[in-house]
Amino acid sequence: MANFSKDADSNLKSTVKPRYLVLGSGSVGFALAKELRESNKLVIIVDKDEAKVETLREEGFEAMVGDISDPELVDKIDLKNVVVILFLTSNNEANRKGIENFKKAISPDVQLFSRASDIINKEKMEDLGADYVFMPSKLVATSLSRSLERAESVHRGNRLARWLKGIRDKKLAIVIHDNPDPDAISSGLALKEIAKTLGVEANILYHGRIGHQENKAFVNLLGIDLGKMEEHDLRGFDEIALIDCSIPGVNNMVPPNSYVGIVIDHHPPGETEIKAEYIDIRPNFGATATIMTKYLQQLNINISKTLATALLYGIRTDTQDFKRKTDPADLSAASYLYPLSNHGILDQLEQPSMAIETLEVLGEAIRNRQVLGSYLLSNVGNIRDRDTLPQAADYLLSLEGISTTVVFGVTEDRIYISGRSNDIRINLGEIMRQAFGEDAGGHANAAGAQIPLGVFSATKDRQTLLRLVNEAVVKRFLSAVGVESAGE
Numbered sequence: 001m002a003n004f005s006k007d008a009d010s011n012l013k014s015t016v017k018p019r020y021l022v023l024g025s026g027s028v029g030f031a032l033a034k035e036l037r038e039s040n041k042l043v044i045i046v047d048k049d050e051a052k053v054e055t056l057r058e059e060g061f062e063a064m065v066g067d068i069s070d071p072e073l074v075d076k077i078d079l080k081n082v083v084v085i086l087f088l089t090s091n092n093e094a095n096r097k098g099i100e101n102f103k104k105a106i107s108p109d110v111q112l113f114s115r116a117s118d119i120i121n122k123e124k125m126e127d128l129g130a131d132y133v134f135m136p137s138k139l140v141a142t143s144l145s146r147s148l149e150r151a152e153s154v155h156r157g158n159r160l161a162r163w164l165k166g167i168r169d170k171k172l173a174i175v176i177h178d179n180p181d182p183d184a185i186s187s188g189l190a191l192k193e194i195a196k197t198l199g200v201e202a203n204i205l206y207h208g209r210i211g212h213q214e215n216k217a218f219v220n221l222l223g224i225d226l227g228k229m230e231e232h233d234l235r236g237f238d239e240i241a242l243i244d245c246s247i248p249g250v251n252n253m254v255p256p257n258s259y260v261g262i263v264i265d266h267h268p269p270g271e272t273e274i275k276a277e278y279i280d281i282r283p284n285f286g287a288t289a290t291i292m293t294k295y296l297q298q299l300n301i302n303i304s305k306t307l308a309t310a311l312l313y314g315i316r317t318d319t320q321d322f323k324r325k326t327d328p329a330d331l332s333a334a335s336y337l338y339p340l341s342n343h344g345i346l347d348q349l350e351q352p353s354m355a356i357e358t359l360e361v362l363g364e365a366i367r368n369r370q371v372l373g374s375y376l377l378s379n380v381g382n383i384r385d386r387d388t389l390p391q392a393a394d395y396l397l398s399l400e401g402i403s404t405t406v407v408f409g410v411t412e413d414r415i416y417i418s419g420r421s422n423d424i425r426i427n428l429g430e431i432m433r434q435a436f437g438e439d440a441g442g443h444a445n446a447a448g449a450q451i452p453l454g455v456f457s458a459t460k461d462r463q464t465l466l467r468l469v470n471e472a473v474v475k476r477f478l479s480a481v482g483v484e485s486a487g488e
Helices: 010-014 027-038 050-058 092-103 119-128 136-165 182-197 213-222 288-298 305-318 328-340 343-349 356-367 388-396 428-436 454-458 462-481
Strands: 019-023 042-047 062-065 082-087 111-115 132-134 171-176 201-206 239-243 262-265 278-281 369-372 375-382 404-410 414-421 440-442 446-452
Touching: 019 027, 027 042, 042 050, 050 062, 082 092, 092 111, 092 119, 119 132, 132 136, 136 182, 136 278, 136 288, 171 182, 182 201, 182 213, 182 239, 182 262, 182 288, 182 305, 213 305, 213 343, 262 288, 288 305, 288 328, 305 328, 305 343, 356 369, 356 375, 356 388, 375 388, 375 462, 388 404, 388 414, 388 446, 404 462, 414 428, 414 462, 428 440, 428 446, 428 462
Parallel strands: 019 042, 019 082, 042 062, 082 111, 111 132, 171 201, 171 239, 239 262, 262 278, 375 404
Antiparallel strands: 369 375, 404 414, 414 446, 440 446
16 A cells, blocks of 8 residues: 655645645545646645545556544654645545544644534534635535526626617616715716716716715715706606616606616615616615626726715715625625725715704704603704714613614605614614605615605694694604604
8 A cells, every 4th residue: 555654755845835624525625626736836646545545646646545534644744845735525524533633733823624514514624723714515505506697697787788779869767866965976986987888878866955964075075966856857868767766757757657677776666666667676786786787897896986985985985885785796896996986086075074954963862862762753843954964873872771763854845854773673774664655765774764744744833733733743653663652
């Protein structure tokens, strides 16, 4: 029987190059050994099959005959400069014994990798000291899943391109949601760039205000061209695309039941049926800007510094710098955009000034807070800028013992509501929709609503109006979460 002893190979003893010890040369072990050698790594292979070992030597590998479960095998191998030992046989018991034997003889710096057929054996090997245990079936499934995601991405990119090519030389209205944020604005900008590349003229349209100091700075510093819905007649466009919103008339000024060509969004649509020729809604993504970045990559469209900066900022703000509802796709998109972005502008956007009204609303929110358990609700009264509400909701969520905040205020014709939550037991978007109807919704941890004043608008006394609004909003929200108000 061939023997690979400490004394037999002085060449291996003298080398200082890191070595990889592969125990088991089946399909997995042999494939890995080939990959390592192609990467210019030193590999030693051990297998109990003499014929296999002979074949490996003929192919230029350093190999020896040995049984992985044999306690004496450890003494037959020079472990100097070995950085990783891989137990790759298909026999779980042999791999476990190998881990147990080698763990006693190696230094703490040497990593032990092992193969397991199931989760039970994986846990046993980890308990024995293996640093990394993999299941081939799981790796194959994960690899296939990623390939399927890439195939789906290719399919989506081709479909979107085909749709846009079908309206070449026509006009496209890109409608983003009311009072748009950086995610909506940057996503609209991305679709406009894609459309331009494919010969389609497009305008980005919105209704409401660009409030929030960061949002104003975002548009001004990047010089983004946006049009007001009131200044454009949708009948002058050949097609409509809804971006970062999905239903005509809901958080946008497109007439309800209008025909829409494209819907691209990351907000859960709820139970409402989405109708459009091309629909791409991915609620698992933290930002629509991530979806649009994937399209730009798939269609191999050059991303300018302005567009990259806008998309990166859109992803960061909608995921709260990757702390809220973040998918691996958001991280990979941000990683792709980061070197293409203008970091000087990003630095300026991160240090905006706070408006006087924002401070005033924040003060009202603190003063008027109503706390029931871990829920905090606050009526800030009359507001001019609805974007002050989410800022106040964000701030109040940092108070001790609070897991969900709801801040609301009143304009001339509507009640605006903004909520934030870090309670994993509730889906705030669904609760808002349940409490306030279809003009409400959002994510599990960030949501909003707007309600027409309706019969309340006939109330002449403003203080009476605010009291009635407070009672209605608080009662409906607490009912939706199953909490009784203090007055009940």
